[in-house]
Amino acid sequence: MGDWQEITGGVTAARGYKAAGITAGLKPSRLPDLALILSDVDAIAAGVFTTSHVKAACVDYCRQRLQAKHSARVILCNAGQANAATGSQGVKDALETVDLLAKELRISPEAILLASTGVIGQRIKMDALRRGIPKLVAALAEDGSDAAAGAIMTTDLVTKSIALETSINDRPVRIGGIAKGSGMIHPNMATMLAFVTCDAAVSSTLWQQMLTRAADRSFNSITVDGDTSTNDSLIALANGESRTPAITEMGAEAEKLEAMLTAVCQHLARAIARDGEGATCLVEVKVTGAPDETAARQIAKTIAGSSLVKSAIFGRDPNWGRIAGAAGRAGVPFEQENLQIKLGNFLLFENGQPLPFDKASVSAYLKQAAAGAYMKEDTVLISVTVGNGNGTGKAWGCDLSYDYVRINAEYTT
Amino acid sequence: MGDWQEITGGVTAARGYKAAGITAGLKPSRLPDLALILSDVDAIAAGVFTTSHVKAACVDYCRQRLQAKHSARVILCNAGQANAATGSQGVKDALETVDLLAKELRISPEAILLASTGVIGQRIKMDALRRGIPKLVAALAEDGSDAAAGAIMTTDLVTKSIALETSINDRPVRIGGIAKGSGMIHPNMATMLAFVTCDAAVSSTLWQQMLTRAADRSFNSITVDGDTSTNDSLIALANGESRTPAITEMGAEAEKLEAMLTAVCQHLARAIARDGEGATCLVEVKVTGAPDETAARQIAKTIAGSSLVKSAIFGRDPNWGRIAGAAGRAGVPFEQENLQIKLGNFLLFENGQPLPFDKASVSAYLKQAAAGAYMKEDTVLISVTVGNGNGTGKAWGCDLSYDYVRINAEYTT
Numbered sequence: 105m106g107d108w109q110e111i112t113g114g115v116t117a118a119r120g121y122k123a124a125g126i127t128a129g130l131k132p133s134r135l136p137d138l139a140l141i142l143s144d145v146d147a148i149a150a151g152v153f154t155t156s157h158v159k160a161a162c163v164d165y166c167r168q169r170l171q172a173k174h175s176a177r178v179i180l181c182n183a184g185q186a187n188a189a190t191g192s193q194g195v196k197d198a199l200e201t202v203d204l205l206a207k208e209l210r211i212s213p214e215a216i217l218l219a220s221t222g223v224i225g226q227r228i229k230m231d232a233l234r235r236g237i238p239k240l241v242a243a244l245a246e247d248g249s250d251a252a253a254g255a256i257m258t259t260d261l262v263t264k265s266i267a268l269e270t271s272i273n274d275r276p277v278r279i280g281g282i283a284k285g286s287g288m289i290h291p292n293m294a295t296m297l298a299f300v301t302c303d304a305a306v307s308s309t310l311w312q313q314m315l316t317r318a319a320d321r322s323f324n325s326i327t328v329d330g331d332t333s334t335n336d337s338l339i340a341l342a343n344g345e346s347r348t349p350a351i352t353e354m355g356a357e358a359e360k361l362e363a364m365l366t367a368v369c370q371h372l373a374r375a376i377a378r379d380g381e382g383a384t385c386l387v388e389v390k391v392t393g394a395p396d397e398t399a400a401r402q403i404a405k406t407i408a409g410s411s412l413v414k415s416a417i418f419g420r421d422p423n424w425g426r427i428a429g430a431a432g433r434a435g436v437p438f439e440q441e442n443l444q445i446k447l448g449n450f451l452l453f454e455n456g457q458p459l460p461f462d463k464a465s466v467s468a469y470l471k472q473a474a475a476g477a478y479m480k481e482d483t484v485l486i487s488v489t490v491g492n493g494n495g496t497g498k499a500w501g502c503d504l505s506y507d508y509v510r511i512n513a514e515y516t517t
Numbered sequence: 518m519g520d521w522q523e524i525t526g527g528v529t530a531a532r533g534y535k536a537a538g539i540t541a542g543l544k545p546s547r548l549p550d551l552a553l554i555l556s557d558v559d560a561i562a563a564g565v566f567t568t569s570h571v572k573a574a575c576v577d578y579c580r581q582r583l584q585a586k587h588s589a590r591v592i593l594c595n596a597g598q599a600n601a602a603t604g605s606q607g608v609k610d611a612l613e614t615v616d617l618l619a620k621e622l623r624i625s626p627e628a629i630l631l632a633s634t635g636v637i638g639q640r641i642k643m644d645a646l647r648r649g650i651p652k653l654v655a656a657l658a659e660d661g662s663d664a665a666a667g668a669i670m671t672t673d674l675v676t677k678s679i680a681l682e683t684s685i686n687d688r689p690v691r692i693g694g695i696a697k698g699s700g701m702i703h704p705n706m707a708t709m710l711a712f713v714t715c716d717a718a719v720s721s722t723l724w725q726q727m728l729t730r731a732a733d734r735s736f737n738s739i740t741v742d743g744d745t746s747t748n749d750s751l752i753a754l755a756n757g758e759s760r761t762p763a764i765t766e767m768g769a770e771a772e773k774l775e776a777m778l779t780a781v782c783q784h785l786a787r788a789i790a791r792d793g794e795g796a797t798c799l800v801e802v803k804v805t806g807a808p809d810e811t812a813a814r815q816i817a818k819t820i821a822g823s824s825l826v827k828s829a830i831f832g833r834d835p836n837w838g839r840i841a842g843a844a845g846r847a848g849v850p851f852e853q854e855n856l857q858i859k860l861g862n863f864l865l866f867e868n869g870q871p872l873p874f875d876k877a878s879v880s881a882y883l884k885q886a887a888a889g890a891y892m893k894e895d896t897v898l899i900s901v902t903v904g905n906g907n908g909t910g911k912a913w914g915c916d917l918s919y920d921y922v923r924i925n926a927e928y929t930t
Binding site: 156411 | 868
């Protein structure tokens with residue numbers, strides 16, 4: 105663990121933030137569907153967005169906004185309709201949403217960032233949204249994080265939230281985050297969303313660099329079913345309300361802040377993987393000995409994403425052959441003779457050859473590691489060494505169960 | 518269809534070939550497990566092998582053999598043990614196998630190519646193999662293709678075989694092929710194998726180039742579960758016994774031969790996809806309008822390999838959103854406004870937006886296209902246009918069913 109402690113409060117744990125979540129009537133279910141995060145003052149803003157070439161209006165909007173100006177005060181998120189593949193009308197709806205909220209909050213439209221999640225090809229229900237915005241603003245509260253975390257959910261089974269605190273210059277600095285998963289239970293329903301708040305003072309260039317690296321080590325290292333959404337967005341605000349000196353270049357304090365930001369993102373990413381559709385357990389793959397971190401992560405992601413590995417873990421089967429096979433096809437060259445595979449603490453494969461092992465003991469480990477209570481830290485750990493390089497990387501995933509197929513096949517559009 | 522006709526005979530349809538398949542006792546099931554293909558004369562030989570960095574002894578052996586000498590007379594294939602991840606002893610076993618067979622056939626060891634399929638990490642049962650080789654050679658026959666096709670199977674439900682005939686210089690030229698699928702029912706059991714025989718006379722450089730392109734348009738364009746095996750091998754012999762003039766450069770005759778070779782490979786590849794574990798139907802994805810063929814195929818493969826698309830097809834659900842999502846994340850840039858999606862003849866998405874469609878009719882199409890009798894040509898056809906480019910590409914896959922999970926989870930090592 106790092107040099108920080110876990111605290112309560114989610115995105116409102118950091119100073120100078122309020123949040124809200126309400127039911128505006130966008131979802132047919134009448135569950136909460138509109139979330140707002142507000143910084144009391146202008147905050148440095150950074151974002152990482154889907155790399156898909158089919159993307160939502162809000163993604164285009166945020167990318168352009170953050171290119172023009174590296175600060176913001178507000179993140180508005182609706183659930184129910186993804187506003188993706190909705191053409192020019194979808195763009196108009198996004199702009200109208202920004203204007204409505206700016207008027208209600210009496211701030212500049214430029215201070216607002218947007219996210220949407222829900223059914224692709226559906227416009228936001230603008231009547232419900234228009235009626236909802238005043239109610240949403242009225243609900244803003246210093247303990248509003250859980251309400252916001254609930255309102256961004258679609259098919260998630262649980263909310264995902266975390267807050268950490270460290271000390272910089274003897275003053276507390278906090279980072280909080282909420283997220284929703286890549287659950288795709290509903291047809292055309294997508295999206296990994298994460299919103300992070302921080303009260304440190306940090307330069308916009310550095311904050312964006314930190315966020316990009318943290319995303320690579322967290323959200324970009326999880327795989328539920330390999331599909332990337334049209335709406336995936338990670339937005340992070342840093343408002344300086346901790347009153348600590350501005351961090352403008354890498355150094356001990358910047359590293360401390362980045363490590364805590366990475367920990368927040370990894371917590372949320374693990375929670376998303378654990379909540380993957382039909383998942384019965386969380387799987388962590390750690391790769392060492394690769395030429396560099398990127399190569400290590402690529403091998404880890406290939407293993408975590410392999411349908412054969414995922415099926416074997418669902419069957420609690422110590423199938424080292426499928427792990428070796430996935431490692432071999434990850435696109436990173438290595439000498440088979442250097443390959444080593446461990447499940448938990450059990451060494452199954454070394455020097456390019458399988459080792460004899462007590463199958464009952466390894467299966468017992470798998471059952472125990474997979475049996476962790478929902479959202480606990482229990483994890484099936486796969487450790488793979490591919491050589492003598494310095495590159496280390498991790499990836500997270502879940503097993504592949506009957507329920508994944510049921511959820512995704514039996515729902516019809 | 519091309520300028521050829523389908524004939525019977527598999528790999529022994531081409532002149533100058535014999536084949537055999539026997540039970541040597543390598544498989545616990547006592548089903549046939551040893552196959553041999555022999556050309557009466559030295560044949561030009563080409564191969565395409567797994568790109569995995571974890572690979573079998575036979576793959577290393579064949580690669581080195583074909584680099585040193587571009588001809589061969591024999592393909593020997595055992596099923597039961599993959600002889601992958603078996604270290605230096607595995608290499609010794611492969612070399613001993615070659616020597617034994619060379620003595621039995623009274624030919625040079627250099628004329629022999631090897632393939633293995635079965636359990637990774639297991640050596641070939643050499644006692645059974647030694648006893649089997651004389652029996653195998655004694656069984657060689659001009660109608661031995663079906664026996665060979667049966668003996669290379671592992672978890673395949675049906676044999677895969679094809680032969681086509683065309684005319685070059687008014688003389689018949691034939692290409693035949695047999696294959697086995699990527700079924701991974703058994704733990705650590707892998708491997709896509711295909712063996713092709715041809716009686717044309719063709720230069721070794723041209724034959725290898727033709728085979729590489731044909732593999733890209735067939736075996737490299739199918740996806741069952743995204744996993745690549747340690748043993749994947751495609752080997753093609755061309756022995757000149759058609760007595761047609763040698764084809765040494767590209768031109769009308771070379772194109773005719775390559776088109777027929779590609780058709781043979783595509784037939785076998787489609788049969789493998791249709792026989793994917795738990796598959797209930799074959800899915801063909803055709804992408805047009807891409808910058809080039811490679812880009813088109815990349816999009817097609819991403820769609821065919823998407824777990825969400827595969828689950829939707831298992832549910833017979835016209836879920837254009839998942840197809841659009843997979844196209845968007847394939848890594849090929851395109852303008853969303855140019856995206857068009859069809860299921861069969863039904864246009865579902867155009868100009869970046871979904872179209873209204875009669876859901877009952879499209880679902881009926883899906884049910885009908887998926888209901889084709891096993892191994893028939895019936896196919897669920899997904900057509901995607903991404904722009905105005907000339908690049909066209911196809912990929913094949915199957916749906917994702919409960920049985921896939923059952924097969925891969927419930928079997929334990």
